[in-house]
Amino acid sequence: MNLSTLQASSQNLSRLDLGIQARVVLRAENVWKSYEDGAIEVLQGVDFEVTEGEAVALCGPSGCGKSTLLHLFGGLDLSDRGRVSVNGIEVNRHRNLLRLLRHEVGFVFQLHNLIPDLTLAENCLLPTVAAGVDHHIAQARLRELTERTGLTRRLDQRIQKLSGGERQRTALCRALMNRPKILLADEPTGSLDEHTSGVVFDLLLDLVATEGVTLVMATHDRSLAGRCDRLLEMHDGRVHEPVSA
Amino acid sequence: MIFLKLIATNLRRHRIRSFISVAGIAFSVAAMLTVVTILQGAVGMFSSILSSNSEIIVFERNVSDLFFSNVPASAAEQIAGWPMVAHADPVLFGVVSSADHPIITCFGVTAADARIRKATWVAGERLTFAQHDDDVVLGQRAAEFLGAKLNDHVPIGHGVFHVIGILKTANGFEDGGVFMPLSSAQSFFHKEGTSSVITIKLRNKDDAAAFKTMVRETFPNLIALEDAEFTRSYSQFRILKATAWAVGGCGLLLGGLGVANTMIMSVFTRIREIAILRVNGFSHLQIATMIFGESAVVSLLGAMLGLVTGTCFLFALKLVPALHGYVDVTIQPVVLLIVILLALLTGVAGALYPAAYAMQIRAVEALRFE
Numbered sequence: 001m002n003l004s005t006l007q008a009s010s011q012n013l014s015r016l017d018l019g020i021q022a023r024v025v026l027r028a029e030n031v032w033k034s035y036e037d038g039a040i041e042v043l044q045g046v047d048f049e050v051t052e053g054e055a056v057a058l059c060g061p062s063g064c065g066k067s068t069l070l071h072l073f074g075g076l077d078l079s080d081r082g083r084v085s086v087n088g089i090e091v092n093r094h095r096n097l098l099r100l101l102r103h104e105v106g107f108v109f110q111l112h113n114l115i116p117d118l119t120l121a122e123n124c125l126l127p128t129v130a131a132g133v134d135h136h137i138a139q140a141r142l143r144e145l146t147e148r149t150g151l152t153r154r155l156d157q158r159i160q161k162l163s164g165g166e167r168q169r170t171a172l173c174r175a176l177m178n179r180p181k182i183l184l185a186d187e188p189t190g191s192l193d194e195h196t197s198g199v200v201f202d203l204l205l206d207l208v209a210t211e212g213v214t215l216v217m218a219t220h221d222r223s224l225a226g227r228c229d230r231l232l233e234m235h236d237g238r239v240h241e242p243v244s245a
Numbered sequence: 246m247i248f249l250k251l252i253a254t255n256l257r258r259h260r261i262r263s264f265i266s267v268a269g270i271a272f273s274v275a276a277m278l279t280v281v282t283i284l285q286g287a288v289g290m291f292s293s294i295l296s297s298n299s300e301i302i303v304f305e306r307n308v309s310d311l312f313f314s315n316v317p318a319s320a321a322e323q324i325a326g327w328p329m330v331a332h333a334d335p336v337l338f339g340v341v342s343s344a345d346h347p348i349i350t351c352f353g354v355t356a357a358d359a360r361i362r363k364a365t366w367v368a369g370e371r372l373t374f375a376q377h378d379d380d381v382v383l384g385q386r387a388a389e390f391l392g393a394k395l396n397d398h399v400p401i402g403h404g405v406f407h408v409i410g411i412l413k414t415a416n417g418f419e420d421g422g423v424f425m426p427l428s429s430a431q432s433f434f435h436k437e438g439t440s441s442v443i444t445i446k447l448r449n450k451d452d453a454a455a456f457k458t459m460v461r462e463t464f465p466n467l468i469a470l471e472d473a474e475f476t477r478s479y480s481q482f483r484i485l486k487a488t489a490w491a492v493g494g495c496g497l498l499l500g501g502l503g504v505a506n507t508m509i510m511s512v513f514t515r516i517r518e519i520a521i522l523r524v525n526g527f528s529h530l531q532i533a534t535m536i537f538g539e540s541a542v543v544s545l546l547g548a549m550l551g552l553v554t555g556t557c558f559l560f561a562l563k564l565v566p567a568l569h570g571y572v573d574v575t576i577q578p579v580v581l582l583i584v585i586l587l588a589l590l591t592g593v594a595g596a597l598y599p600a601a602y603a604m605q606i607r608a609v610e611a612l613r614f615e
Contacts, residue, residue: 076524076609102526113521113612117254122247129247130526174525 270547353430
């Protein structure tokens with residue numbers, strides 16, 4: 001953990017120690033979600049909150065609903081029942097889901113989900129194009145993020161020419177381009193080898209801390225999960241906390 | 246810029262398929278341009294035959310084709326005597342065939358007709374016209390394909406005629422036609438005492454309305470129309486133009502189906518990519534714009550290629566000796582504009598379903614695709 005991460009973590013600790021009420025940015029209340037006309041009940045009354053600036057890890061076996069919960073928070077899917085709120089606004093009733101995707105949340109997936117025919121820079125700039133961000137501002141942000149992730153020299157490279165770690169770092173940059181307040185990471189290091197996985201995760205925590213971003217990460221890797229502020233367990237369609245942290 | 250690159254990238258990714266779509270539109274545009282231009286040229290030529298040194302045409306009311314129009318000679322004589330009329334030339338149209346040429350247009354005209362008076366006589370003397378019943382004057386191209394020279398006797402239809410002159414004219418129908426004395430034509434086509442039309446030249450063009458009224462009142466069975474009016478309203482011309490646009494439209498429809506096929510395949514093969522764009526904040530409208538942008542690029546490229554191909558084809562047709570004078574390669578700006586607009590509309594129409602499909606892609610499901 002580097003200096004900036006330590007500083008950010010200490011700020012969180014100080015806030016908690018002082019008894020300051022942290023703002024809840026993500027909230028799930030009795031959320032149900034099933035697939036195949038109810039045959040597969042994935043979420044069965046999930047209750048769960050994440051406060052501003054927290055780094056939360058969701059652990060659990062495959063198919064337990066970790067990704068589904070992230071998709072609900074990001075507005076990519078809708079719950080069958082219950083309330084999912086982002087910054088106090090219910091996602092199911094979010095008047096502008098586009099605003100949610102463009103400015104409030106960023107996604108990082110296990111598979112980087114980059115567009116192979118575009119360059120690293122172009123992939124990173126996609127959210128700014130979608131949101132209509134000024135070109136100069138977008139370029140400055142791109143430089144800032146790629147410098148911090150060590151990708152400056154690879155800006156004009158096509159995705160096919162990047163390593164797995166570089167691709168995932170690119171995906172991380174892309175997710176943070178529009179300065180979202182929440183980062184939803186679905187197995188962000190799941191497709192990487194152990195060493196690269198560690199490097200990318202360090203970077204992820206560093207960026208999250210310094211940017212003041214709330215992180216919710218689904219992962220199988222308990223050693224990585226243990227480095228988050230909170231570790232939650234998912235099984236039987238529910239979130240159980242805290243098992244250990 | 247990235248948006249444009251996405252469009253270009255998608256087209257470049259499937260080069261062959263994109264090329265086939267562009268070629269489909271190009272051939273459609275070329276076909277439409279060629280057919281419309283040729284038929285409009287033909288209409289223009291036929292109009293110019295009628296309007297040769299005249300501004301009004303008189304013919305039988307309610308006939309669908311001038312070949313079936315019968316205007317009595319007495320009407321021509323009476324009209325010629327009206328003070329406002331500079332001259333009135335009765336013309337009888339007929340069609341005959343020879344051994345190798347199924348259609349030869351015949352013009353039964355008087356010696357005073359502008360076609361005879363103002364044409365360039367390549368062979369023969371103008372003053373000899375209409376002195377004998379079996380005399381004919383050939384257009385230069387007609388003389389070529391009939392293999393006839395001055396003073397030859399040539400079989401035309403069911404008769405044999407004496408060639409007393411050869412005319413050079415820019416009009417394909419006239420250049421490939423046969424000019425007979427009016428009385429000979431009336432006899433040959435069994436239309437004694439009639440002509441198909443009377444072409445009128447007025448002393449003062451401003452008298453056109455008064456002249457038309459006089460014709461309507463004096464000859465209830467006849468109608469007088471100014472040249473432009475005739476070209477607009479003559480049913481044969483309208484049918485020809487409608488046919489040209491319909492044929493061209495069918496071509497474009499096929500081209501549009503090609504674009505639709507390309508765009509559908511394009512969308513189906515990158516469902517995951519569209520989902521990525523959605524996750525990154527692209528709206529339905531932005532996704533649809535991208536799809537329409539691709540089809541617009543295909544259509545525009547196709548239209549440009551088609552215009553070049555069509556123009557080259559028209560010039561090539563003009564060089565074919567058998568078509569000399571029949572093909573007018575003057576492309577009217579309005580035709581050009583309509584063809585480009587239709588190509589664009591076709592492209593947009595072809596992208597409607599793919600765009601609608603792309604807009605309905607659910608990112609969360611699409612991202613599960615490998």
